[in-house]
Amino acid sequence: MSDDNKAPIFSAAQEAEARLHQAEDAAAKDPFAGIDFGELELSIYRPRTMFSIILSFGVTVVTLLALIPLFAVLWMLIWRGGQKLSVVLFTQLPPAPLEQGGGFGNAIIGTLIMVGIAAVITVPLGILTGVYLAQAHSDSKLAGAVRFSAKVLTGFPSILAGVFAYGAIVLATGGYSAIAGGSALSILMLPTIILTAESAIAMVPARMKEASIGMGATGAQTVWMVLLPTAMPGIFTGVMLAIARAAGETAPLLFTALFSNYWLSSGGHFNLMQPTASLAVLIYNFSGMPFKNQVELAWAAALVLVVLVLITNLIGQSFSKGQVTQ
Amino acid sequence: MATGMVPNPSPNVPPTKLPNKATDDVIMDCDIKELYYGTFKAVRDTKIPIKKNAITAFIGPSGCGKSTVLRCLNRMNDLVRGFRFNGHVRYRGKDIYDPAIDPVAVRRYIGMVFQQPNPFATSIFNNVAFGLRINNFKGNKTEKVVQALKRAALWDEVKDKLHNSGLSLSGGQQQRLCIARAVATDPEVLLMDEPCSALDPIATRRIEELMLELKERYTIAIVTHNLQQAQRVADKTGFLYVDTSQGGRTGYLVEFGDSKEMFENPKEKHTREYIRGEFS
Numbered sequence: 001m002s003d004d005n006k007a008p009i010f011s012a013a014q015e016a017e018a019r020l021h022q023a024e025d026a027a028a029k030d031p032f033a034g035i036d037f038g039e040l041e042l043s044i045y046r047p048r049t050m051f052s053i054i055l056s057f058g059v060t061v062v063t064l065l066a067l068i069p070l071f072a073v074l075w076m077l078i079w080r081g082g083q084k085l086s087v088v089l090f091t092q093l094p095p096a097p098l099e100q101g102g103g104f105g106n107a108i109i110g111t112l113i114m115v116g117i118a119a120v121i122t123v124p125l126g127i128l129t130g131v132y133l134a135q136a137h138s139d140s141k142l143a144g145a146v147r148f149s150a151k152v153l154t155g156f157p158s159i160l161a162g163v164f165a166y167g168a169i170v171l172a173t174g175g176y177s178a179i180a181g182g183s184a185l186s187i188l189m190l191p192t193i194i195l196t197a198e199s200a201i202a203m204v205p206a207r208m209k210e211a212s213i214g215m216g217a218t219g220a221q222t223v224w225m226v227l228l229p230t231a232m233p234g235i236f237t238g239v240m241l242a243i244a245r246a247a248g249e250t251a252p253l254l255f256t257a258l259f260s261n262y263w264l265s266s267g268g269h270f271n272l273m274q275p276t277a278s279l280a281v282l283i284y285n286f287s288g289m290p291f292k293n294q295v296e297l298a299w300a301a302a303l304v305l306v307v308l309v310l311i312t313n314l315i316g317q318s319f320s321k322g323q324v325t326q
Numbered sequence: 327m328a329t330g331m332v333p334n335p336s337p338n339v340p341p342t343k344l345p346n347k348a349t350d351d352v353i354m355d356c357d358i359k360e361l362y363y364g365t366f367k368a369v370r371d372t373k374i375p376i377k378k379n380a381i382t383a384f385i386g387p388s389g390c391g392k393s394t395v396l397r398c399l400n401r402m403n404d405l406v407r408g409f410r411f412n413g414h415v416r417y418r419g420k421d422i423y424d425p426a427i428d429p430v431a432v433r434r435y436i437g438m439v440f441q442q443p444n445p446f447a448t449s450i451f452n453n454v455a456f457g458l459r460i461n462n463f464k465g466n467k468t469e470k471v472v473q474a475l476k477r478a479a480l481w482d483e484v485k486d487k488l489h490n491s492g493l494s495l496s497g498g499q500q501q502r503l504c505i506a507r508a509v510a511t512d513p514e515v516l517l518m519d520e521p522c523s524a525l526d527p528i529a530t531r532r533i534e535e536l537m538l539e540l541k542e543r544y545t546i547a548i549v550t551h552n553l554q555q556a557q558r559v560a561d562k563t564g565f566l567y568v569d570t571s572q573g574g575r576t577g578y579l580v581e582f583g584d585s586k587e588m589f590e591n592p593k594e595k596h597t598r599e600y601i602r603g604e605f606s
Contacts, residue, residue, distance in 0.1 A: 205444070207440060207442050207444035208444055208446055208447070210402070210405075210440060210444065211440065211444040211445075211446065211504065211507075212446075212456070213402070213405060213433065214400070214402060214433060214437065214438035214440070214508075215433065215434075215437065215438075215456060215457050215460065215507065215508070215511070216430055216431065216432075216433035216434030216435075216437075216457070216460065216461075216511075217430070217456075217460045218430050218460075221460045225456070225459065225460065226446055229446075229447070229448065230446065230447045
């Protein structure tokens with residue numbers, strides 16, 4: 001092409017034509033000819049880029065703001081509760097007013113036992129109801145009613161569960177007890193377990209159920225040998241979440257288990273029909289007292305409770321990864 | 327039939343001899359007059375005799391009801407809401423739709439392999455032992471599991487990892503695991519619903535070879551989309567087609583006969599067109 005340019009004689013028309021050819025050749029060689037590459041360069045001054053940057057920044061700032069209360073609570077707990085933390089807390093009974101030292105061993109055991117009672121009531125009941133909803137009669141009227149009530153109950157004010165258990169059990173048995181406390185907690189746990197069990201069972205791939213029926217398994221064998229084992233990780237996650245929620249409840253226990261400064265067992269007798277201490281109620285009682293020792297114990301109990309709930313949640317979530325869905 | 331080591335789960339279906347000598351080797355006699363899902367008429371006039379120790383293939387365009395017909399043969403359609411059926415399916419001379427017959431027991435004699443490999447989320451061993459467990463098999467489970475895995479040509483690949491999850495296998499291996507699971511209880515008939523449609527050509531060839539081995543012991547009925555596959559493995563072939571004349575899409579049997587005869591010299595116009603690939 002450079003030879004063409006150096007050619008000595010050109011008429012204007014020839015020159016114009018040559019230029020046209022040159023432009024065409026250039027376009028054929030360089031497909032990007034004619035594109036303004038300035039357009040492609042990243043520039044924060046372009047409105048759409050600017051908007052995107054501002055939005056990303058805004059979202060980050062709001063997220064950090066949302067984290068402030070979460071971390072502030074945790075920080076307070078660790079700061080105030082951690083100071084008092086020692087083995088003695090787990091082995092001793094709550095102190096009387098003005099008494100120094102002491103712990104909340106009975107409250108930890110009380111919480112574990114009452115949550116345990118609630119789990120014993122709700123786990124079989126909830127899982128079997130979940131089987132009914134997901135499998136046996138998933139669109140019957142009864143299933144619809146149960147599903148609706150369970151959804152309503154998930155948002156049930158916990159104090160009402162306490163009042164109900166007070167009326168139904170405390171008044172009937174004549175006193176505050178661990179059984180009444182566990183029953184109140186079970187009202188709060190049941191809907192969560194029913195709904196998570198239903199969805200975990202419904203998530204088992206239909207072809208596994210088909211395979212089981214096709215092998216000549218009965219409905220019961222299919223539920224017991226295929227659906228429940230396959231759904232178990234999901235069901236377990238639901239149980240753990242329900243337990244974690246129940247462990248932190250105070251209101252239902254105030255009306256049912258009250259509190260106690262003593263161990264559940266005395267003289268070798270283990271009695272579930274007596275007022276029972278729990279971490280949540282201990283925090284409620286001690287945090288309002290005018291004594292420094294009690295307030296410090298309340299902080300330490302709060303830290304212990306949060307750690308227990310956190311561990312339960314982590315265990316539950318680690319199981320949810322085992323759920324088979326496809 | 328292999329040595330029946332699994333105790334009969336139900337004595338409901340005694341091996342009766344049919345009086346007619348000519349049809350003596352027909353183990354299942356399927357005669358569907360009308361089959362409905364709700365108000366939708368899915369299949370009509372389909373009569374397929376299934377011969378013992380042979381492979382019977384159902385071919386036809388999509389939506390012609392071939393899977394529906396196959397699922398009639400062990401009452402899997404019972405699971406579909408609104409399923410109604412007019413006709414009979416005789417297994418060893420007994421109508422499996424007789425109200426006195428337990429569908430669960432039927433499925434123990436007539437096993438099924440599905441389109442998608444569907445092993446359970448448990449170990450390879452437990453997958454194969456499933457049928458033994460549900461039948462309360464009291465003998466040597468390990469022996470039966472090994473035998474089933476060998477029959478399904480999977481033993482060499484899994485013998486060192488019987489306790490790994492069945493879901494960790496490849497698609498073709500999973501399908502052979504499902505076949506092993508189905509044969510572990512020694513059913514008499516195996517129904518296969520497009521067993522290779524989710525597999526690659528090598529795994530498909532493997533399963534086809536396996537079917538030819540299995541027909542020595544079992545009777546096989548297979549639905550397939552793949553004409554070459556029917557040609558390669560099937561002794562008898564039934565061609566189903568869709569009838570749209572009455573507004574709906576009702577499948578019916580156009581032609582049934584020896585595979586060789588049907589592929590080389592189809593009698594009906596629709597069969598000819600389908601086999602030539604003029605529609606699918």
